Amino acid sequence: MRPNINRRVLLSALTALAILSSPLLTVSALAQTPSASDPLPSWNDGRAKQAILDFVKATTDESSPTFVPLEDRIATFDQDGTTWVSHPLYGQALFALDRLAEMAPKHPEWRNSKPFKSVLDGDHEAMAKFSEKEWFEIVAVTHAGMSSTDFAAIVADWLPKSSNPVFKRPVTDLVYQPMIEVMNYLRANGFRTYIVTGGGQDFVRVYSKQVYGIPPEQVIGSSIVTKYEMVNGKPLLMRDPKLFFNDDFDGKAIGINLFIGKRPQIAFGNSDGDKEMLQWTTEGDGRRLGLLVLHDDAERELAYGPANGLPDTTVGTFSQALMDTANKSGWTVISMKNDWNTIFAGGIKEAE
């Protein structure tokens, strides 16, 4: 049922896409359970760690003037570049390219038509120049035309076989241990943790519980149209190649309101697409906290911005304009290099 595909061709093409020189994976600790004495052991003492500890105290101590009732404790996390690696390409783009190669034997016509031909040929120069429309053509054939149940099974099947071209490990191994600790710490303090991603909602829901301890109903993301169809007397939700909701930039604030109807107390992001989510969060009444992960650690992970003079990138851009907004707005910038003593959780973690 699953034809053999030449993954190596595809992956070497992707590796060539990496804008930055291949970093060295030096630290890969197992996830640790937060202890009572230090709930955030992978965080070095410093402004970022202190901001999180102070925020939790100020919102959960009943004697605090900024105490937040249990039902309103909402924490939102962007995914790509915030909770897991997003370079050289988003995990979901790796899925789309693998899936395209896997489907190719049944689609000989792709050999002669762009953008499919470029992917199958490993033509990284052409791929680097793909327009949004061309990416959506790839998403359409790889993410639509099947039922929601079948799509989830395809993603679940792919995950353990996936391999990030830079780190040579399954994408779900590349989650950040400090963020897992923050999620556990917030949950232990009564916060409900949500993923709010520009990526596909139905893609992330497949592994969110296992990897982040976040159930499907707390994953908000981009989605395509689904249609209700009766097939042989059984109802199916069929996936249509049409965008339904784009959960990025202003869409993140809109999506939070649509799905939760409450404003987060705390929000984590890493790129220009997270600005409105942090704005919507921190402009609320009472104590709020917005945080941005800055990828400034070329040794242990990656270095890109272009904020603070870091190398430029089109994947998960942290612009100088975002840095200026962060400084003006009192958002906390997390330096991977200085604030984290451990980067990777090292494997799929089962959170409570």
Next chain:
Amino acid sequence: MRPNINRRVLLSALTALAILSSPLLTVSALAQTPSASDPLPSWNDGRAKQAILDFVKATTDESSPTFVPLEDRIATFDQDGTTWVSHPLYGQALFALDRLAEMAPKHPEWRNSKPFKSVLDGDHEAMAKFSEKEWFEIVAVTHAGMSSTDFAAIVADWLPKSSNPVFKRPVTDLVYQPMIEVMNYLRANGFRTYIVTGGGQDFVRVYSKQVYGIPPEQVIGSSIVTKYEMVNGKPLLMRDPKLFFNDDFDGKAIGINLFIGKRPQIAFGNSDGDKEMLQWTTEGDGRRLGLLVLHDDAERELAYGPANGLPDTTVGTFSQALMDTANKSGWTVISMKNDWNTIFAGGIKEAE
């Protein structure tokens, strides 16, 4: 800020719209807390009550072959006609008409343009013939053009002043006590209760916690487009007069998948618009239960179908085709007349 409006003219027009003769409100008990001996005291012994009790035992007893883990215990409830009165018009339609009358002094042009003129004149004959497009024109001016925060405040302000034209009580007084008991009973057994309504999501979210014990994030409904705008340096979500999602018929199954990503174990409805939700629910694996409220109690509430030879209606239609599907599918039909010894919760209830 709120001009005086002639509510009486409007309400008498609405009363005339009632298809059925005005029923007698004979029972209005206070909500009771379910006791250990009988968690559903407002339900008479019979097939419907037994089906609910058996379902809960079969899904929550760890020794049961159809045991459902806590995280998958999802219960969905339609609102209009299932958890509260929907005649002579949906509660939200009453809001729209009241709001239109309230806004009219600032819109002299409405005096000469349909459909507004018909509402303001109390022309019930014209109103009874409103097309969907005309209704949406009324929704557009009453539900859009303000921020999400302002809209919630307008609805909250209206609720205690609202009056159902048949029962002469605020709409939130007209919730069904037996359904409140079922919600509490399911929650006590680890189910998360969701409203899944064709009505407006942002409308229902204003009172869902107070009336049903259901928080905003567990209300799935129809919605209009919102836009993220910065006004005087503060972000607002502005409501646009464009339909975003129609959570009715097939939209209910689609909405459940979009918002929860899990299939309900149990679903309650009352009309043709709930068919797909019950189908999607009961076609799942393991033990599932679909239930439909039949309004067959002209004495204590209302009688309409046209299923089972009851009077016909265009508001919350329970067609004979739906009854046939229910019988064929093993769905439980709840007779208000025979299954409920109490109809109304009698007031706004604070559930846990």
